[in-house]
Amino acid sequence: MSNAFFVAGTDTEVGKTVCSRAIIQAAVAHGIQVAGFKPVASGSQQTPVGTRNSDALYLQDAANVEMSYEEVNPYPLLEPISPHLAARLDGVDIDFGVINQAFDNAKTKAEMVLVEGAGGWRVPVTDEVYLSEWVKERDLPVILVVGIKLGCMSHAVLTAEAIERDGLKVAGWIANRINPGLDNYAEVIKFLENKLPGKKLGEIPYMPGITRRDLSQYIDIEALVNA
Numbered sequence: 001m002s003n004a005f006f007v008a009g010t011d012t013e014v015g016k017t018v019c020s021r022a023i024i025q026a027a028v029a030h031g032i033q034v035a036g037f038k039p040v041a042s043g044s045q046q047t048p049v050g051t052r053n054s055d056a057l058y059l060q061d062a063a064n065v066e067m068s069y070e071e072v073n074p075y076p077l078l079e080p081i082s083p084h085l086a087a088r089l090d091g092v093d094i095d096f097g098v099i100n101q102a103f104d105n106a107k108t109k110a111e112m113v114l115v116e117g118a119g120g121w122r123v124p125v126t127d128e129v130y131l132s133e134w135v136k137e138r139d140l141p142v143i144l145v146v147g148i149k150l151g152c153m154s155h156a157v158l159t160a161e162a163i164e165r166d167g168l169k170v171a172g173w174i175a176n177r178i179n180p181g182l183d184n185y186a187e188v189i190k191f192l193e194n195k196l197p198g199k200k201l202g203e204i205p206y207m208p209g210i211t212r213r214d215l216s217q218y219i220d221i222e223a224l225v226n227a
């Protein structure tokens with residue numbers, strides 16, 4: 001049976017993609033057959049080979065299971081705005097049936113599937129439906145990426161509360177230092193360790209050029225596998 005985790009963030013631009021890639025790199029280093037999956041991606045480009053989103057390409061590149069772009073990202077949407085608005089502009093109806101089929105395909109190919117969400121926990125994919133409803137339908141354990149910056153403690157605790165109220169498990173969380181200038185970093189981490197459910201799976205330092213780095217050393221993959 002394959003393991004799958006949903007990577008949620010306290011917000012957009014907090015490091016979901018960076019942390020998803022770090023987990024994939026750590027899984028690869030651990031000898032796990034791992035795939036990335038990005039069900040819905042806004043902010044994509046039209047290319048000669050089709051519509052492409054950089055998050056999905058980044059996950060596809062890090063993984064050691066061969067998957068086509070379409071298998072990794074069934075819904076690349078053009079505008080870099082909320083998926084429900086981007087989908088409307090593209091004339092696309094996001095269908096959980098299509099996402100389920102693609103996700104099941106990834107699960108048959110890999111021992112572990114890392115699913116990167118979009119935006120924050122309550123990101124809408126239509127006027128009526130949140131992406132979190134799909135996560136609930138699939139009963140996926142959630143990895144919460146906390147972008148360490150001013151305001152992150154409230155965002156992190158509220159997000160974890162909402163995930164648990166949805167009946168889902170927080171498998172763990174990652175502290176991602178997106179703001180190198182933040183004072184009291186150690187105290188923020190201590191607060192989060194006390195308040196958040198699930199284990200701290202890693203701390204990722206602030207690193208310029210992070211998208212080109214191997215981040216496997218920063219993730220406790222055994223803690224995740226045993227979560």
Ligand SMILES: Nc1ncnc2c1ncn2[C@@H]1O[C@H](COP(=O)(O)OP(=O)(O)O)[C@@H](O)[C@H]1O
Nearest residue numbers: 009012013014015016017018177205206207210
């Ligand atoms: N630890 C870090 N150090 C330096 N830059 C980071 C770090 N984490 C993320 N970034 C940068 O911040 C931006 C947002 O990260 P990303 O992973 O794309 O966030 P999300 O997927 O949540 O939108 C990207 O430009 C990324 O390279």
Ligand SMILES: [Mg+2]
Nearest residue numbers: 016017055116
């Ligand atoms: Mg992302």
